[in-house]
Amino acid sequence: MRTPAVAVLSALALAASVACAPTAAGPPPKPSPAAPQGILRQTADEIARTSASMRVLDDLPLYEMTYYGSYDAEAPLTDAELARKGDGWACSLFHRPGEFGRNFDWQPNPAMVVHNRPPGGYASISLVDVSYLFYPRIKPKLTKAEDRRRLAHAVLIPFDGMNEKGLAIGLAQAPDAELPAPGAGRTTVSGVRIIRLILDRAATVPEAIELMRRYDLDFTGGPQLHYLIADRAGRSAVVEYAEGRMNVIDDRYLTNITMTGADRATRMADRRYRLLAEGGGTEAMKLLRRVAQPHTQWSIVYDLDDMTARIITAQRWNRVRDLRLSAAD
Incomplete structure (x- = not known):
C-alpha cells in the first residue's frame, strides 16, 4: 500500500511541484545569526x-516537539x-459541542505531537505521521x-489539529475525488499542507472554508482526501x-464514504x-474505541474550550x- 518515498512526499507532505514557550523576564536576548534558509x-x-x-513520549513511537521560528x-x-x-487512511472523526475526536487508521508508523506558535498566526497543537519525512x-x-x-519539518504536515481559537480539523481518505x-493565480498545496494553513490562519469554520x-x-500519488472542520x-x-x-x-461525522450527494440512509449504512x-x-474516547480498527494508530480527543487534548496510541x-x-x- 505504501508508494515510494519520493512520490509520497510529493503528494502528501508537500505542495505540488507546479506550483513557544514564554521567555523568562529580563532584557531581550540578542538575535542569533540566521541559519541557512530553506522552507524552515x-x-x-x-x-x-x-x-x-524533541522527546519520546511512548514506544509507538510517539514524539513531541515545540517548533520555534517561522516557515514558508x-x-x-x-x-x-x-x-x-x-546539526489505508481509513479514519473516523466526529464533532460535538466542545469536542473533536478522531481515530487515525493507517500503518504502524512513528507519530509526533507538534506544538506551534507561528509569527502572526494562531498557536496550535497537531498530530503528524512522521514516516512521511523519512x-x-x-x-x-x-x-x-x-x-x-x-x-522539524513535521510542523508542515499535520494530519489533524486544533488551534488557540478552538478551530479543529482532521482528514480522512475519500473513495475518490475530482478536484477543480x-x-x-492560486497556489497549489498538498492535502496536508492545507491543514497547516487553516490552523495558522482560520478561527472559525467559515474562515477555514x-x-x-x-x-x-x-492529491497526486496518494490517497484522495476529505476533511472535517469544527469550531x-x-x-x-x-x-x-x-x-x-x-x-x-453540513455534517459532524466523517469516515471513508463519499459524502457528496449521500442522503442520511446512505450515510447510516456505513x-x-x-x-x-x-x-x-x-x-x-469510548466512542473512538467503538469505531477503532486493527490498524488504528492514534485516537485523540481535542477539547475546543480549554485547549487540551487526550491521546491514546496503538x-x-x-x-x-x-x-x-x-x-x-
Whole structure:
C-alpha cells in the first residue's frame, strides 16, 4: 500500500511541484545569526530550541516537539529540502459541542505531537505521521542531528489539529475525488499542507472554508482526501472534492464514504458512521474505541474550550496521555 518515498512526499507532505514557550523576564536576548534558509525559517537559537524540545513520549513511537521560528507555509517540501544538512487512511472523526475526536487508521508508523506558535498566526497543537519525512522502515533517532532536522519539518504536515481559537480539523481518505481545475493565480498545496494553513490562519469554520477556496489542492500519488472542520461556536462541516468542485456538506461525522450527494440512509449504512451518529451520549474516547480498527494508530480527543487534548496510541486504551496547546503549560 505504501508508494515510494519520493512520490509520497510529493503528494502528501508537500505542495505540488507546479506550483513557544514564554521567555523568562529580563532584557531581550540578542538575535542569533540566521541559519541557512530553506522552507524552515529559523535562527540558530530557534533551531537549537526546537531540537532541544524533541522527546519520546511512548514506544509507538510517539514524539513531541515545540517548533520555534517561522516557515514558508506555501512552498513545496522536497526530498532535497528534507536532506539538507543539519546539526489505508481509513479514519473516523466526529464533532460535538466542545469536542473533536478522531481515530487515525493507517500503518504502524512513528507519530509526533507538534506544538506551534507561528509569527502572526494562531498557536496550535497537531498530530503528524512522521514516516512521511523519512524513507520506508526508517525510524528517526533523536540522537542524530540530521534526523532532528527532518523531524522539524513535521510542523508542515499535520494530519489533524486544533488551534488557540478552538478551530479543529482532521482528514480522512475519500473513495475518490475530482478536484477543480487549477485557478489563475492560486497556489497549489498538498492535502496536508492545507491543514497547516487553516490552523495558522482560520478561527472559525467559515474562515477555514473561505481559505480553502483560495488554494488549489493536489492529491497526486496518494490517497484522495476529505476533511472535517469544527469550531468552538459549535459549527462543523465536511469539505469534499467531487464533480470538479469543492463541496461543503453540513455534517459532524466523517469516515471513508463519499459524502457528496449521500442522503442520511446512505450515510447510516456505513457501520462506523452509524456508530458515531448514534453515540451522542457516549464518552468521547469510548466512542473512538467503538469505531477503532486493527490498524488504528492514534485516537485523540481535542477539547475546543480549554485547549487540551487526550491521546491514546496503538489502542492502549488504559494509557491516556494528556496534552495542552503549549508544551510549556
